[in-house]
Amino acid sequence: MGEQREGSIAHRVPDLGALELLLAVARLGSLGGAARELGITQPAASSRIRSMERQLGVALVDRSPRGSTLTDAGALVTDWARRVVEAAAAFDAGAQALRHRRDSRLRVAASMTIAEYLLPGWLLALRSQRPDTAVSLLAGNSTTVAERLLADEADLGFVEGLSVPAGLDSTVIAHDHLIVVTAPTHPWARRQRPVPAAELATTPLILREKGSGTRQVLDAALGGLARPLIELSSTTAVKASVVSGAGPAVLSELAVGEELSMRRLVRIPVEGVTLARDLRAVWPTGHRPTGPARELLSLTRG
Amino acid sequence: MGEQREGSIAHRVPDLGALELLLAVARLGSLGGAARELGITQPAASSRIRSMERQLGVALVDRSPRGSTLTDAGALVTDWARRVVEAAAAFDAGAQALRHRRDSRLRVAASMTIAEYLLPGWLLALRSQRPDTAVSLLAGNSTTVAERLLADEADLGFVEGLSVPAGLDSTVIAHDHLIVVTAPTHPWARRQRPVPAAELATTPLILREKGSGTRQVLDAALGGLARPLIELSSTTAVKASVVSGAGPAVLSELAVGEELSMRRLVRIPVEGVTLARDLRAVWPTGHRPTGPARELLSLTRG
DNA sequence: ATGGGGACATAAACTGGATTTATGAGCAAC
DNA sequence: GTTGCTCATAAATCCAGTTTATGTCCCCAT
Numbered sequence: 001m002g003e004q005r006e007g008s009i010a011h012r013v014p015d016l017g018a019l020e021l022l023l024a025v026a027r028l029g030s031l032g033g034a035a036r037e038l039g040i041t042q043p044a045a046s047s048r049i050r051s052m053e054r055q056l057g058v059a060l061v062d063r064s065p066r067g068s069t070l071t072d073a074g075a076l077v078t079d080w081a082r083r084v085v086e087a088a089a090a091f092d093a094g095a096q097a098l099r100h101r102r103d104s105r106l107r108v109a110a111s112m113t114i115a116e117y118l119l120p121g122w123l124l125a126l127r128s129q130r131p132d133t134a135v136s137l138l139a140g141n142s143t144t145v146a147e148r149l150l151a152d153e154a155d156l157g158f159v160e161g162l163s164v165p166a167g168l169d170s171t172v173i174a175h176d177h178l179i180v181v182t183a184p185t186h187p188w189a190r191r192q193r194p195v196p197a198a199e200l201a202t203t204p205l206i207l208r209e210k211g212s213g214t215r216q217v218l219d220a221a222l223g224g225l226a227r228p229l230i231e232l233s234s235t236t237a238v239k240a241s242v243v244s245g246a247g248p249a250v251l252s253e254l255a256v257g258e259e260l261s262m263r264r265l266v267r268i269p270v271e272g273v274t275l276a277r278d279l280r281a282v283w284p285t286g287h288r289p290t291g292p293a294r295e296l297l298s299l300t301r302g
Numbered sequence: 303m304g305e306q307r308e309g310s311i312a313h314r315v316p317d318l319g320a321l322e323l324l325l326a327v328a329r330l331g332s333l334g335g336a337a338r339e340l341g342i343t344q345p346a347a348s349s350r351i352r353s354m355e356r357q358l359g360v361a362l363v364d365r366s367p368r369g370s371t372l373t374d375a376g377a378l379v380t381d382w383a384r385r386v387v388e389a390a391a392a393f394d395a396g397a398q399a400l401r402h403r404r405d406s407r408l409r410v411a412a413s414m415t416i417a418e419y420l421l422p423g424w425l426l427a428l429r430s431q432r433p434d435t436a437v438s439l440l441a442g443n444s445t446t447v448a449e450r451l452l453a454d455e456a457d458l459g460f461v462e463g464l465s466v467p468a469g470l471d472s473t474v475i476a477h478d479h480l481i482v483v484t485a486p487t488h489p490w491a492r493r494q495r496p497v498p499a500a501e502l503a504t505t506p507l508i509l510r511e512k513g514s515g516t517r518q519v520l521d522a523a524l525g526g527l528a529r530p531l532i533e534l535s536s537t538t539a540v541k542a543s544v545v546s547g548a549g550p551a552v553l554s555e556l557a558v559g560e561e562l563s564m565r566r567l568v569r570i571p572v573e574g575v576t577l578a579r580d581l582r583a584v585w586p587t588g589h590r591p592t593g594p595a596r597e598l599l600s601l602t603r604g
Numbered sequence: 605a606t607g608g609g610g611a612c613a614t615a616a617a618c619t620g621g622a623t624t625t626a627t628g629a630g631c632a633a634c
Numbered sequence: 635g636t637t638g639c640t641c642a643t644a645a646a647t648c649c650a651g652t653t654t655a656t657g658t659c660c661c662c663a664t
Contacts (some may be wrong), residue, residue: 043641049594064642083393342651344613611659631639
């Protein structure tokens, strides 16, 4: 009856290469074909799929002398695998941009929330349209972004503040909503009525440090009054703290999508305040984006 | 100037073990501590992080004689890595449930859409609350789910149809909206006004095969009239076809969330039809879920 | 100041898994 | 039947990650 107790999931999940291979098999309907596409030999592919099946304890592909098709379980596993591979592709697109290269065609500066949650996807889309565009990324706060742009060390910026830094032109690319969240066990999670703004202002909250974009918006909406229960320096730390039940927090809906759908966090309705902010693309006044920058910009606006 | 041209991302992304290690370092602030947690030695962790840094071309960790902290780039990379690891954890939770074991405490039967998009998250949440609950999963259509439940081969089911199969009690756990999507290049993507139901009914669409849950809802909403442009047997195939510009399709919003936010697909407003359906948990009439089944059920309802 | 402890780096030997090469066998179409 | 696709098997090779065994640096307490 004993199951493996080890913490690390890496030993229970096939490696990325195997998952990628499985996707190729699903798409091409052939082990050998998939092997060719990934630049390995057919026996290698065969053995990899086999050991993946052994590891998972489920048959994934039906082999026949004229091709391979997925079993029912294999189709399901492939769908789950696709999500892992997509996350890995986003990781890759982001990481690729992080090593600032001299020969980068497009230099992007972005605030943290955008760099974390949106930019990898945009970079992936850009890569599929213009595979040869080398992008470099610098992440920081609004001030940093503005500095880089004005020093001509970046071609395009993305900020999430309330105001546009001086010297920059901008366009709104999306709207972000800050929402109040708690652990499902928190008393607020069982409330029937929305929390009034006044109560939010007087309740101690788990907050990002002063000066962060999120904090600024919250303070402005409440009238400079947000009370800290704890102050933490990263969104991740705030989320972890909320999940563990320490108290309520105000976070971007971008940051908590996953947690909400998995019920690790609960959204608390609020009345009397609008916690919205714009996400903007910015560039030095007059220097309208052209070339790759324009391309990327158009990807962000649907 | 030459970049690596190879298709496979697996060679450009650190393996899951390395990403997991990075998360542990971020959490614990120490290479040795992270190593201990993952059951490897400190030199192994050190060399793994080092080779990850070499691979990505970016310093991730600031090492000091009294611990390690993430660099700015490292923090960003860690956030991206977390998403990969979370997807892998969901994969693991799903895969674990796929090998039907005799000693399973909880036997679940679910329709495809739910098994694909929602169940892994629920299983993950369940595992964090009740680590010792062994779950087995069977995916199929509504009919299959009903059969299993009635034959006492499953304890709890999830279906997405319009009606509840005979002999089963149910509760609504969520609402799913079917939406019309096209590639961004499709003429409909530039329309200002919503597409009327009549036009939708007369336009050839990319559809799932007859009998699928999605198709049933669509036919009912339009009055049995949906015109196939192509018929495909999986949601994935439909999505790929739409992305490539073949035409419009009607899909669950669960299935296209990623594609919409990355602008690979565009949502087309429609007027004159409501393409909604309920997601339901089901069980044999009278046999109200108890024990682990009740636990899982409560996770699905917020 | 001095010794202990924690944290990371380096070097060398080991180990195991994945890959390639080489071959065999089943099925279909011409 | 022969050609050409498919996948499977076997043996040799190769490489990457690991462990063991040290060394260095720094802080803190004595």
